[in-house]
Amino acid sequence: MPEWNLGRTYRSTSGTVRWDRLGEPEGEPVVLLHGTPFSSYIWRGIARSLAPHHAVYVWDMPGYGASEQSPGQDISLAALGRVFTELLDHWGLSEPLVVAHDSGGAVALGAHLLHGVPYRRLALVDAVSLAPWGSPFFSLVGEHAAVFERLPPAVHGALVREYVSSASSPGLHPSTLEALVAPWLADGGQSSFYRQITARLDDQRYTGSMQENYATIGVPVLVCWGEDDTWVPVDRGRELASRIPGARLRTMAGAGHLIQEDAPAELTAALITFLDA
Numbered sequence: 001m002p003e004w005n006l007g008r009t010y011r012s013t014s015g016t017v018r019w020d021r022l023g024e025p026e027g028e029p030v031v032l033l034h035g036t037p038f039s040s041y042i043w044r045g046i047a048r049s050l051a052p053h054h055a056v057y058v059w060d061m062p063g064y065g066a067s068e069q070s071p072g073q074d075i076s077l078a079a080l081g082r083v084f085t086e087l088l089d090h091w092g093l094s095e096p097l098v099v100a101h102d103s104g105g106a107v108a109l110g111a112h113l114l115h116g117v118p119y120r121r122l123a124l125v126d127a128v129s130l131a132p133w134g135s136p137f138f139s140l141v142g143e144h145a146a147v148f149e150r151l152p153p154a155v156h157g158a159l160v161r162e163y164v165s166s167a168s169s170p171g172l173h174p175s176t177l178e179a180l181v182a183p184w185l186a187d188g189g190q191s192s193f194y195r196q197i198t199a200r201l202d203d204q205r206y207t208g209s210m211q212e213n214y215a216t217i218g219v220p221v222l223v224c225w226g227e228d229d230t231w232v233p234v235d236r237g238r239e240l241a242s243r244i245p246g247a248r249l250r251t252m253a254g255a256g257h258l259i260q261e262d263a264p265a266e267l268t269a270a271l272i273t274f275l276d277a
Contacts, residue, residue: 004044004179006058006066010090012083014075015068019059019087023051028120029093030275031057033084035102035128036200037164037193039065041179042101042260049268053276057091061107063199065183069192077103077203081110085117097275099123101260102232103200106207113213123222123271126229126257129240131208134200135231137163142201145194153190160184160193169228169256176261214243221247222274226255226262248274 006018030050032043040047040058047056060067062083063075084107088096098119100108105127111117134142141148151159160181165172172180184193221244225237234251241249250270255262 004041006040006060010087012062012086014062014079014083015070015073017059017062017068017083017087018066019057022047022056022058023054025055027054029057029091029096030054031059031088031093031096031098033059033098033100033104033108034061034064035100035104036196037064037160037184038102038180038258039183041065042258043099045264046099046260046268046271050272050275054097057093057096059087061104063192063196069183069188071191071195073195075196075199077106077110077200077206080107081115084108084111085115088117094118095120097121097123099125099271099275100127101125102257103128103203105129106203106210109210109214110206112217112219113210119219121220121222121275121277122217123224123274124240125224125267126226126232126237126259127223127240128232129207129214130211130236131204133204133207133232133236138197139201141194142197145198148194149191151190153185156190156193157181157185167231167257169226169254169262172258172261211243214240215245217244217247220274220277222270223247223249224259224267224270225249225251226257226259227251227253228255228262229257229259231257 006020010017039060105124223241241247252263
């Protein structure tokens with residue numbers, strides 16, 4: 001991906017993870033989690049903005065980006081929550097600041113609520129957190145993944161580009177779009193793309209099982225949401241914030257699901273204010 005390379009590896013229970021650290025090694029640690037069907041690339045600008053004062057950890061989850069993609073790989077939200085817990089131990093982080101987007105929000109919530117991982121602060125950005133979730137397209141593809149895996153590559157590429165583009169309200173720059181879809185167009189990427197969507201369809205129970213526990217979260221929480229999010233509507237953000245004691249809600253006009261691309265300056269400012277409080 002242009003100007004974004006993860007130079008370190010970790011062998012997790014769900015395959016090899018590519019990761020890296022930016023900024024001050026002795027700075028307060030911040031961990032950034034991406035969601036589906038993205039990678040750490042979505043955090044590139046914000047990671048660099050946080051780096052002057054923090055040790056910023058970025059990683060591609062198993063099945064995504066530059067990390068391992070393989071048949072039979074367990075990339076359920078439960079498995080990714082375990083991998084995140086392993087990684088924090090590998091990094092030696094006992095109480096980090098955590099910022100999580102989309103299904104990365106479910107991973108961060110699961111590590112905290114189900115595995116007892118402590119955070120100092122938690123920011124949830126257009127997070128998958130309240131069932132049911134997923135667009136009609138998402139459901140259609142997940143239910144017929146075997147058919148979509150056999151699409152001609154050109155048709156698959158057009159479909160993936162259209163799907164990822166819909167996560168932005170004003171539209172993505174062509175180079176950004178190509179970077180986001182590149183892992184799904186490479187060798188083996190087509191089957192991996194539909195495999196991860198199928199895994200997410202089976203994960204509705206995972207988020208549903210945690211919902212009642214949101215009221216027990218005791219760390220400071222910021223909920224950020226794009227007001228034009230068509231993947232996970234802003235009403236879900238309002239409901240999520242209402243379920244977490246003391247959570248602050250920040251909505252951003254003109255931004256869709258990929259708020260990092262649609263309102264990067266506004267999101268960065270909100271995160272810096274929250275994380276450095």
